[in-house]
Amino acid sequence: MVKVEVKNLFKIFGPTPKKIYPLIKQGINKEQILKQTGHGVGVNDASFAVEEGEIFVVMGLSGSGKSTLIRCLNRLIEPSSGEILIDGQNIVGCSKETLQDVRRKKVAMIFQNFALLPHRSVLDNVGFGLEIQNEDLNTRNQKSIESLELVGLKGYENSMPSELSGGMQQRVGLARALTTNPDILLMDEAFSALDPLIRKEMQDELLSLQDRMHKTIIFITHDLDEALKIGDRIAIMKDGIIVQIGTPEEILNSPADDYVKEFVQDVNRAKIVTASSIMKKVDTIVSSKDGVRVAVRKMKEASISSIFVVDKARHLKGIVTIDDATNLLKQNKNDLESIIHKNVNTVSGNTSIEELLPLFISSPYPVVVLDDDNRVLGIIFKVSVLAGLLGEEDNDV
Amino acid sequence: MYKIPIGDIVEILISWLTTNFTSFFDGIKSILLTVINTFAWIFNGIPFYITILIFALIAWKFANKGTGIFAIVGLLVIQSMGLWRETMQTLALVITATFIALIIGIPLGIWMSRNDKLNNIMRPVLDFMQTMPAFVYLIPAVYFFDLGQVPGAVATVIFAMPPVVRLTSLGIRQVPEDVIEASHSFGATSSQLLFKVQIPLALPTILAGLNQTIMLSLSMVVISAMIGAGGLGNVVLRGITQMRIGEGFEGGLAVVILAMLLDRITQGLGQQKRKIKQ
Ligand SMILES: Nc1ncnc2c1ncn2[C@@H]1O[C@H](COP(=O)(O)OP(=O)(O)OP(=O)(O)O)[C@@H](O)[C@H]1O
Ligand SMILES: [Mg+2]
Numbered sequence: 181m182v183k184v185e186v187k188n189l190f191k192i193f194g195p196t197p198k199k200i201y202p203l204i205k206q207g208i209n210k211e212q213i214l215k216q217t218g219h220g221v222g223v224n225d226a227s228f229a230v231e232e233g234e235i236f237v238v239m240g241l242s243g244s245g246k247s248t249l250i251r252c253l254n255r256l257i258e259p260s261s262g263e264i265l266i267d268g269q270n271i272v273g274c275s276k277e278t279l280q281d282v283r284r285k286k287v288a289m290i291f292q293n294f295a296l297l298p299h300r301s302v303l304d305n306v307g308f309g310l311e312i313q314n315e316d317l318n319t320r321n322q323k324s325i326e327s328l329e330l331v332g333l334k335g336y337e338n339s340m341p342s343e344l345s346g347g348m349q350q351r352v353g354l355a356r357a358l359t360t361n362p363d364i365l366l367m368d369e370a371f372s373a374l375d376p377l378i379r380k381e382m383q384d385e386l387l388s389l390q391d392r393m394h395k396t397i398i399f400i401t402h403d404l405d406e407a408l409k410i411g412d413r414i415a416i417m418k419d420g421i422i423v424q425i426g427t428p429e430e431i432l433n434s435p436a437d438d439y440v441k442e443f444v445q446d447v448n449r450a451k452i453v454t455a456s457s458i459m460k461k462v463d464t465i466v467s468s469k470d471g472v473r474v475a476v477r478k479m480k481e482a483s484i485s486s487i488f489v490v491d492k493a494r495h496l497k498g499i500v501t502i503d504d505a506t507n508l509l510k511q512n513k514n515d516l517e518s519i520i521h522k523n524v525n526t527v528s529g530n531t532s533i534e535e536l537l538p539l540f541i542s543s544p545y546p547v548v549v550l551d552d553d554n555r556v557l558g559i560i561f562k563v564s565v566l567a568g569l570l571g572e573e574d575n576d577v
Numbered sequence: 578m579y580k581i582p583i584g585d586i587v588e589i590l591i592s593w594l595t596t597n598f599t600s601f602f603d604g605i606k607s608i609l610l611t612v613i614n615t616f617a618w619i620f621n622g623i624p625f626y627i628t629i630l631i632f633a634l635i636a637w638k639f640a641n642k643g644t645g646i647f648a649i650v651g652l653l654v655i656q657s658m659g660l661w662r663e664t665m666q667t668l669a670l671v672i673t674a675t676f677i678a679l680i681i682g683i684p685l686g687i688w689m690s691r692n693d694k695l696n697n698i699m700r701p702v703l704d705f706m707q708t709m710p711a712f713v714y715l716i717p718a719v720y721f722f723d724l725g726q727v728p729g730a731v732a733t734v735i736f737a738m739p740p741v742v743r744l745t746s747l748g749i750r751q752v753p754e755d756v757i758e759a760s761h762s763f764g765a766t767s768s769q770l771l772f773k774v775q776i777p778l779a780l781p782t783i784l785a786g787l788n789q790t791i792m793l794s795l796s797m798v799v800i801s802a803m804i805g806a807g808g809l810g811n812v813v814l815r816g817i818t819q820m821r822i823g824e825g826f827e828g829g830l831a832v833v834i835l836a837m838l839l840d841r842i843t844q845g846l847g848q849q850k851r852k853i854k855q
Binding site: 254256279280281282283284287288289291293295296297298299308309311312313360366 | 753755756758759760761762763764765766769773774777778780
């Protein structure tokens with residue numbers, strides 16, 4: 181189900197945004213528009229849909245319009261035009277009351293610099309959203325304590341924000357956002373102010389919270405590794421325009437343009453590229469009932485030195501080599517089962533290259549990719565792994 | 578050379594105001610008089626040793642132990658100089674003036690913080706109010722309110738109000754943008770934003786304004802005595818005009834003691850807030 185849908189969203193900073201649309205249509209770029217008219221193009225015709233339970237990451241260089249985009253989603257920044265549908269309801273141009281209600285119940289935001297209230301204790305910070313809704317103190321405190329437990333800050337209720345480390349402060353920010361039980365979390369570079377170790381910890385924690393809570397999360401970052409790690413899908417922004425939207429793999433494997441390519445060039449592909457994207461379809465495979473003669477013929481036709489053997493249901497039985505098979509034929513035997521090697525490594529489609537590599541050390545044969553029912557999907561040769569690392573795999577799957 | 582008749586215009590304006598708004602000024606006068614007299618009646622009604630004790634406790638609680646001791650010693654000195662009644666009268670006037678300055682000044686400051694246009698208009702007005710020699714306020718004050726404590730209080734309010742207005746506005750403007758943004762993101766209304774976020778965060782600054790306002794009020798004590806506001810100012814004035822140096826010095830000393838005490842207490846109040854904030 182689509183939770184948040186954005187259609188043709190524009191944000192133009194300046195006194196007369198209307199005059200800017202024709203310039204944008206003519207393809208005049210952001211820099212020139214700023215120079216000629218003094219208007220800043222924050223978001224330029226953004227359209228996308230975020231599914232319920234999805235983590236949608238928006239990425240881009242500084243000034244590309246990420247913060248502007250995410251602030252349009254709860255109208256902290258007023259969009260110039262376009263639609264923003266939350267649960268099908270357009271919040272652009274809706275009444276003040278409706279907007280307030282959406283902000284109170286449906287959408288919560290987590291900020292780069294935490295934005296905690298310095299004069300309030302952790303507990304009162306976390307209960308702020310409910311306080312705004314005039315919830316009574318008991319309910320407020322009870323729910324705040326629950327959220328603090330969720331983020332691992334039990335026992336810090338009475339501390340002041342300034343007494344906590346950055347990581348802990350952002351946990352408070354997270355707890356504050358969770359307390360109103362919103363469906364949607366907006367996170368603007370929520371972890372960027374934290375040092376790398378704490379940052380990684382927070383990412384893991386967010387993912388594990390997400391496993392339990394299934395929020396719809398829109399997450400801004402300018403860090404590709406972070407995007408690839410937590411994003412179900414990633415949108416890449418440049419000069420206010422969304423240039424590509426796709427899964428981490430799609431972004432890595434087929435970058436839409438040079439801007440995206442530059443973004444992804446120094447990523448650790450071994451972590452991201454999966455078995456299913458580098459495997460080859462198996463054209464030549466032999467069924468165990470076919471016998472040795474058929475196996476040898478198939479290997480010769482395809483000029484390969486070994487062939488996988490499957491049963492009727494395409495379940496993998498093992499591999500036979502051409503040497504073993506011809507030997508058997510010389511002895512006038514035809515029992516394929518007797519020469520099957522069973523030490524074939526199998527993996528599932530979403531195994532990363534990093535995990536694949538060691539398998540080639542333990543076995544001389546190609547690795548077989550199986551589906552959920554253990555049927556053969558494809559095979560991976562050592563050379564395709566190397567190609568995958570370099571981003572050169574041909575997509576013949 | 579042609580002389581611009583500013584002085585004439587002001588005179589015409591003021592005489593027009595006095596003739597057309599007599600009942601209005603009379604109303605204000607009776608309200609102010611009631612407030613001042615109520616304070617004076619309370620302060621003079623309580624036995625001096627109890628007042629001293631209350632002051633000492635307040636000073637101790639909001640500032641520190643030293644200030645508490647200073648309150649006891651200082652107020653005892655005033656009592657022993659035989660200036661208790663006058664001191665309480667001055668205190669009543671200062672408190673009334675400060676009170677009015679806050680009632681007008683804080684909302685005005687809040688409004689200025691939210692409205693750039695008003696802010697731009699008010700800033701020079703506030704400068705004017707504060708830098709105009711305080712004596713100048715005495716004349717129209719007497720025009721509108723005769724002689725006595727009321728014109729003294731009015732002149733004091735005008736002279737002492739600018740800091741609290743300015744610092745309220747400044748304090749609210751200094752609340753970090755991201756905190757405001759966060760409050761909006763949770764659906765806060767603008768009054769929730771004001772009372773739950775902006776004012777609490779601006780409070781130390783507002784209290785600094787309160788402190789300055791009280792100090793400026795005290796600095797008006799002698800000046801307003803010239804139009805019959807009475808109290809310690811009268812003692813000093815008498816000392817000056819009749820060349821009784823000793824008496825004048827005693828009156829001055831009492832003003833200084835009162836000023837130091839109120840200063841330390843209100844400063845302590847601000848620091849306490851700041852401590853919580855950090
Ligand atoms: N209030 C504003 N008035 C005018 N221009 C603005 C305003 N806010 C943002 N911009 C412009 O809009 C563009 C996008 O800014 P935005 O803050 O959304 O970028 P960002 O992608 O979040 O960058 P960063 O990674 O540095 O946070 C920038 O060119 C910026 O100068
Ligand atoms: Mg940003």
